[in-house]
Each structure stands twice: as structure tokens, then as C-alpha cells.
Amino acid sequence: MSTELRVGLLGCGVVGQGVLRLSQDNARAIEARLGRPVRIQRVYLRPTSKARPHLPAALISDDPRHVYAADDIDIVVELMGGIETAGQLIEAALRAGKPVVTANKALLAERAHELIALANQCGLDLYFEAAVGGGIPVIRTLRESLASDGVTAIRAILNGTSNYILSQMSRRGLGFAEALKGAQEAGFAEADPTLDVGGGDAAHKLAILTTLAFGVRLKTAQIITEGITNVDAIDIQFAKRFGYVFKPLAIAEAFEDGSLGLRVHPALVPESSIMAHVTDALNTVHIAAEALGPCILTGRGAGAGPTAVSVVSDVIDIGRNLLAKTAGRVPQRAFREEVMSDVRIRDRGARQGEFYMRFTVEDRPGVLAEIAGILGQESVSIAHLVQDAPDQGANAAVEVVLLTHAAREAAVEQALSRIDQLPHVRAPARRFRIEEG
């Protein structure tokens, strides 16, 4: 390493430009903390890239080898996104002897253990704090601060866009599309927002946290994933009447039989809960650990500034390891093959919990009795019920909303599929889980 820590960026979109800005704005403090200045030495941009970083043209290359294979680069930072090419370039960088920082949650969710095995084999660091929770130091917390304890559960909000949309719909009565547009303009939605609102982005992040916290190999597809697109404005209003707010939750919980419950879905949480107060694009991670008990991290989980904080701090950490010749100082312990096991997923129907249900039905005698009858036959007990009866004449559609006592999810699904077949039910039931928050 020369008298500077020379960084090569692969990609320079929103986060990359945040990294350029932060390393410039905080250059003196970073130098003081690391003992060397950090210099952005070169940036690879795909020929098709629309990014226009404020850098001299001489620092920009359209050949990734000028970053990952160059002698004058000490650390490679991958911020391109995507899985195929980004994965190949990270492998190439490690094989060329460069430690790597990445914010690529989709890639890590699918291939973290392979890439980390390669980094270990090469004796190099691969850091990824920015991949989960943007600027929130949750990876470091799991890897370092909780290295002595056993995690039992993670309950989190991991997608800022979904949280922003639900918060705006609730606070300002906005429609879904308008709230999504606001999130996109603010720069924290993914290029393809279906990853945000469909739950895929949060599932990627939960997969990474689960692997770190529980030492298991899993694929994102093994996580129950439901997006927020089924939450209508009317559900938000009904939830309020019962004292709840909607939150996009990501949950990993360990059960005594060694299985893990892994779920990403919108849920109602009590409006007095801590989770309910994590609004707009904020993320939060509630960790429960055996000796520690509860620990809560909350902050900005998306956007150029917060994400750049994690990326540049990883660069500094790796720089410290390079200077001290201690690459691998903080081993990615959970990823060592000898301590990893295949995940055992808890049966989806086994969850025991309360539910919100909304039925759109014809307003005629006996309909409610039929719904209540089926719920009773499936051992699902009703705790609260409201029906709004607008005066729209005979056979008008009305909304019946009820909250259940704790019930098995399998029984709830069975009841709802039977109710959906009833002749006077106008639309498939909406059901959402109620969580403690």
C-alpha cells in the first residue's frame, strides 16, 4: 500500500456519488482516523451508464480491469448492482488480490457464502455493511458486538420505500402510486420498484441478516414474502380505528426445535409500539439475543448519504487491516463451512398469531353468520368486528372487518379459502398478520 489508500469504484450511481461526496467532505477526518488519506483512484462505468460523476475524465474507465486488476488500486468497491456481472467482477477482484466492499444485497442474498469462502481462501476482506439497513451499523453489530451472544430473533423494517409509502398513505391519505412517486423522487426506491413494494428487497436483506445471525445457508426463495401492494387505503383506515398502523416487517425467529420462521410481509402493529414510530424511509432492526436481551438499531436505511457512510466506513476498516496486515481480523464466522448448516424452515401454517381480515360482501341477512360459522368451524375466534353500512340500498357491497384472537395460520388460510367460495362474497378476503411491534 502506498502513502494513500487507493479505491477503485465499480459503478457510480446514486450511492457511488454519495461515496465520492462523503470521502471528499470528510477527507481530513478520514485521514486522521485511518492514518492515510483515502483517494478515489478510478471509476469503472458501463458504456451504457447514465451516471455523470464529478470526476476528471481521466479517472473514468469503461474497462473494469482498470479497476480490479490495476496495481494502483488497494480496495475495490462494487456499487453496480445486479447479480451476474457484479458477482464475476467481485470474484475477479478477489482473485487479483484486492479486498472488496459491496452494497449488493441481491448478490449477497444468493451467493454470500461462496464469495466469502473465496475471500477467506484469498486471505482478503469482503465487507458489506451497506447491503442491509443503509447507514445502520447492523452487520458490524452482528459480526462484532454480538460475537459473544446468541441471537434468538430479528424483527425489522428493512425497506425504506415500503415504509415511506405506508407512512405517507397513513399520514397524508395519499394513494399508493403518489406515495411511490415520492419515494422514487427522494432516491431510495430501487430502479425496479417491484423489488421494494413486492418485498424482494427486504427478503434479500433478511437472508443476509439470517445467515449472519444464525449461521445457516438459505436462499431468498425460502422466505415467505408478501409485498405491500395488497394494503389498500381502506385497510389503513380500518387499522387506525382498531389502534394499529401498517408496517412492512421482516422477521427471523428461532424456535426450540431448531427451525427458523422467516417472513417478509406488511403487518398491523399497535400504534403505541416502538415499531409504529419508525416512519417514512427509516429502517429499524430489533435484535433479541440470549444474554443481551433486546437491542434496537434505527436509522436511515436508504439514500446516497447514509449508504455512503457504511461503504466508506468499510473502506476505512479494510484500510486499517491492510495497514496492520490483519486481513480477516474479524472473520465472517457464520460463513465458515464448518459452522454452517442448512436452514430448517418452520412450517408456514404453524404460526400462531392474531389476524386482521376484511371481507367485501353483499349486505344481506345471514352473510355475517356464514363467515362467522366457517371461522368457528376452523377454530378461529373473533375478537373485534365492524361493518360499515353505507345506505346504498339492497344488496350493496359492504366491508366487514374483523380481528381474530390468536389462531394457527393454517386454520386461517383454510377458513379464508372456504369463505372466498361463498356466493355473497364479492372479492377475495384481505388478511394481514398482527404483530407485537
Ligand code: HSE
Ligand atoms: N430500495 C431500498 C429501500 C434502498 O427502499 O430500502 C436500499 O436498499
